[in-house]
Amino acid sequence: MKRRQEDFANLVNEVDIIMLDIEGTTTSISFVKEELFPYVRQEISNYLKETWDTQLTKDDVAALTRQVSEDARAGVEPLPTSHSPEVLIPALVATVAAMMDADSKVPALKALQGHMWHRAYLNGAITGHVYNDVVEALQQWKKAGKRLVVYSSGSVQAQKLLFSHSCHGDLLHYFSDHFDTSVGAKVEAGSYRTILQALHSPPPEKVLFITDLVKGELGGVTNLTFIVC
Numbered sequence: 001m002k003r004r005q006e007d008f009a010n011l012v013n014e015v016d017i018i019m020l021d022i023e024g025t026t027t028s029i030s031f032v033k034e035e036l037f038p039y040v041r042q043e044i045s046n047y048l049k050e051t052w053d054t055q056l057t058k059d060d061v062a063a064l065t066r067q068v069s070e071d072a073r074a075g076v077e078p079l080p081t082s083h084s085p086e087v088l089i090p091a092l093v094a095t096v097a098a099m100m101d102a103d104s105k106v107p108a109l110k111a112l113q114g115h116m117w118h119r120a121y122l123n124g125a126i127t128g129h130v131y132n133d134v135v136e137a138l139q140q141w142k143k144a145g146k147r148l149v150v151y152s153s154g155s156v157q158a159q160k161l162l163f164s165h166s167c168h169g170d171l172l173h174y175f176s177d178h179f180d181t182s183v184g185a186k187v188e189a190g191s192y193r194t195i196l197q198a199l200h201s202p203p204p205e206k207v208l209f210i211t212d213l214v215k216g217e218l219g220g221v222t223n224l225t226f227i228v229c
């Protein structure tokens with residue numbers, strides 16, 4: 001255990017930028033699976049009905065429709081062509097539920113979830129979970145001059161909401177940058193190259209990505225080290 005802590009401290013010392021995953025890393029998996037996701041499932045029908053005429057929801061519906069028609073080529077049911085909310089809303093509710101059952105990380109779903117959580121954080125229905133030792137680490141790393149950034153499948157808006165409405169108060173100020181699946185999925189090496197390009201001002205700085213799970217073929221990304229917590 002002590003050895004592991006020393007290795008971790010050495011890794012942290014060697015890098016300039018620390019990038020954090022959220023679910024299972026800064027935040028418990030149970031918060032995401034038992035609070036955030038169920039909120040979307042429970043509220044989506046009402047949310048769509050109440051916000052149907054807003055530009056935000058029109059954009060979300062358009063993005064979901066595009067996503068579903070792309071997925072339709074892989075055998076997924078397309079959405080009805082009707083513009084009537086009475087027809088479309090139940091179909092969207094079923095589609096979003098199916099996407100969430102599959103733990104889809106597509107930007108169209110993540111954007112809609114973020115917009116729905118905005119309400120929930122503001123009205124106090126949800127408070128973002130962040131582990132105690134994460135807050136201590138953020139303080140130490142900031143003091144040591146590290147640049148702190150986030151990369152999560154949750155939308156940038158959802159990340160900012162979680163940290164600004166956390167159970168430890170507003171922690172958003174610790175982070176300089178946020179990345180979501182608009183740079184690509186967490187299982188693709190190209191996503192990390194895009195992030196490194198966005199973060200680096202030459203000469204290249206070293207980045208440590210702290211995450212609970214490494215999936216995909218992610219070797220060969222220069223200046224990036226993964227550590228699984």
Ligand SMILES: CSCCC(=O)C(=O)COP(=O)(O)O
Binds near residue numbers: 022024032036105
């Ligand atoms: C910003 S918290 C929302 C969590 C979420 O939507 C998700 O898909 C979890 O993704 P992560 O990459 O943090 O495991």
